[in-house]
Amino acid sequence: MHDLLYPGLAVLAWTAAALRLGATLHSGSGNPARHAVTGAVALLALTFTVSTPAVWALADRAVGVENVTALIAHLCVVGFSTSIQVLLLWWTKPPEEAGRHSRYRLVALAVVVVLLFVLFCGIGPTETHNTDFVVTYAHRPQLAAYLLMYLAAFSAGLLDIIRICWPYARLVGPGWLRRGLRTTAVGAAVGLVYTLVRIVDVITAVCWELPRVEWIVPIAASTGALLVISGLTMPAWGTRLAALPATAHRIRLLRQLRPLWAALCAAVPTVRLAHDRRWWRPADRLHRRVIEIYDARLVLRPYLSEAVGDRARRHAEAGGLGDDDLAAVVEAAKVRAALAAMRADVRPRRPELPGPPDPALDEVREVEQLARVARAFASSPLVGAAVRETANDT
Structure with a gap:
């Protein structure tokens, strides 16, 4: 499933990122929201690219660190979540307030990045596992701590996205912006299913045995990401679709x-x-x-x-x-x-x-x-x- 879903979504996300970058450069706009959309889509594209099994193995060999691709993918996911929060803040808040809250989230992102890097370095030697890295090594306390930090940061971002999107969708008039905000909120909720499954993986490995539902991971991750990106870009392509x-x-x-x-x-x-x-x-x-x-x-x-x-x-x-x-x-x-x-x-x-x-x-x-x-x-x-x-x- 990883070999099919992730490459396809990577191509789709890279295409969307290129189109967004072209539109931003053509408009010459310095609007942070435009840059946030481009950055979020690019980070998503990089996530699915490195998560593709063949690319995962190739990146590990190129860097010389086994499973370093997992760290890259997780950092991209957290960055993706933060970019969306920044975008939504610039959509829904006055510029001064949006800038202040965006800085808080960027500082939090920097702290999470440093902590994830330090925890990953303490995991110890591993062998490349490009489809079952978490399941294979979740019993290690260092990896459990690393995963819980990653999942906590990502879940907090998803909850923040839902908190911003769903109430604000009720305030805007009927149209593509409302549909986009609600689609983004639904995508974030689907992303929470992914984080829940990963938390179950950690609990299963460290504490007690629970039924494994690993097959949900690629489906929830792919569906959630696709819904979020569709929702964020819906105000732009929705009007064209309606026309x-x-x-x-x-x-x-x-x-x-x-x-x-x-x-x-x-x-x-x-x-x-x-x-x-x-x-x-x-x-x-x-x-x-x-x-x-x-x-x-x-x-x-x-x-x-x-x-x-x-x-x-x-x-x-x-x-x-x-x-x-x-x-x-x-x-x-x-x-x-x-x-x-x-x-x-x-x-x-x-x-x-x-x-x-x-x-x-x-x-x-x-x-x-x-x-x-x-x-x-x-x-x-x-x-x-x-x-x-x-x-x-x-």
């Missing part, structure tokens, strides 16, 4: 508008807007495409024919269309006929007359209606029939 349906809809509208947009831009290339690095985003591309269609229609206005529109309206009504679909067929027929008239440089005898202002539409309905026009322009037989029957009305 996916809207993004997919915009991409679909872009595809539907393309035939109309391409025909108009080919006829009136001057309406094409200058490229900008933002135009790759679907929302910006859609906004640009709508503007270019409307600008081209203004240029095409002298060639728009009322006769074509009347003929298209009769065809649409005979076909049982009404409201938005009827209006789309009429507009598409007028535009298609106008493009042909513009190429031939022939003005219609009955040009489009200024009509009453269109009823105000919100932006979403406006783009939806333009997409109906584009679909009719590209494929409606009613549009083609109306244009052919009024071909002489020029």
